[in-house]
Amino acid sequence: MSQDRAIRRLVRRETHSSRATASILTASVLAAVFLWLALETVLALLQESPLLGSPGRLGRWLTGVPATTLPAGLVAAGAGLAVLGLALLAAATMPGRRSRHAVHSGRSAVVVDGEVIASAVSRRARLTAGLAPGQVTTTVGKRAVRVQVRPTSGVSVDRDAISAAVDDELAGYSLGRRIAPTIHIMREGALGQ
Missing domain, CATH: 3.30.300 (GMP Synthetase; Chain A, domain 3)
Incomplete structure (x- = not known):
């Protein structure tokens, strides 16, 4: 690597913020959810009692949510998920510049x-x-x-x-x-x- 290229790389690293914290936090939450779902599935296959809910029970609960929840609650939950998605998208694509x-x-x-x-x-x-x-x-x-x-x-x-x-x-x-x-x-x- 040439000296000019190394200098440009160092300057960019110091003037732009890292996405590591947001990436690690998002990946940790998703990994925890998927590990929990995998554990529940394995427990259901072994016919053991579930930790929080079996996959069949969770599926029935999800299909019944629209009938048992107020429409305003569904809209609020959807808006919250949309805002979270936009925030993650902005964090991933915006050039995080430091002062x-x-x-x-x-x-x-x-x-x-x-x-x-x-x-x-x-x-x-x-x-x-x-x-x-x-x-x-x-x-x-x-x-x-x-x-x-x-x-x-x-x-x-x-x-x-x-x-x-x-x-x-x-x-x-x-x-x-x-x-x-x-x-x-x-x-x-x-x-x-």
């Missing part, structure tokens, strides 16, 4: 958490605008960075300077996927900062 971003590096796989990027961007915007630590907050998404600036009351801040500083900070990381910054300057300012 991490790959940084280009020629020698190794480098992955940075979104909170680290947010903290660095907030610090750079805060220093550029000359604000106190609590006046700039940043959230980092998959493809966007939102910087919220709360200036000191009565003092204006330069949006263009903050935007240029944020762009420069993000460009310095050489992220694998470009993140578009958005600068939002709040109208109400902070007192006494």
Whole structure:
């Protein structure tokens, strides 16, 4: 395996979440149900008393469910099973991404958490605008960075300077996927900062 391919594989492993927990949980529940049904069948063949119900008794119960259950109950049970099925399907097919971003590096796989990027961007915007630590907050998404600036009351801040500083900070990381910054300057300012 080439080094580039190994690095890409490591980065993907760190930026995408595993489906192992959902797979193991689903397989365990299904295995328990099938083992129980197999045990009940073997006990019925040996003419022993069943643990919970013999296969014939379970079959009669299942065929009698529509006659003995309210239609609303059947609809609710069907809707619950449909939601469970859709949740399992979504867990299997959706790209489970973590809040991490790959940084280009020629020698190794480098992955940075979104909170680290947010903290660095907030610090750079805060220093550029000359604000106190609590006046700039940043959230980092998959493809966007939102910087919220709360200036000191009565003092204006330069949006263009903050935007240029944020762009420069993000460009310095050489992220694998470009993140578009958005600068939002709040109208109400902070007192006494």
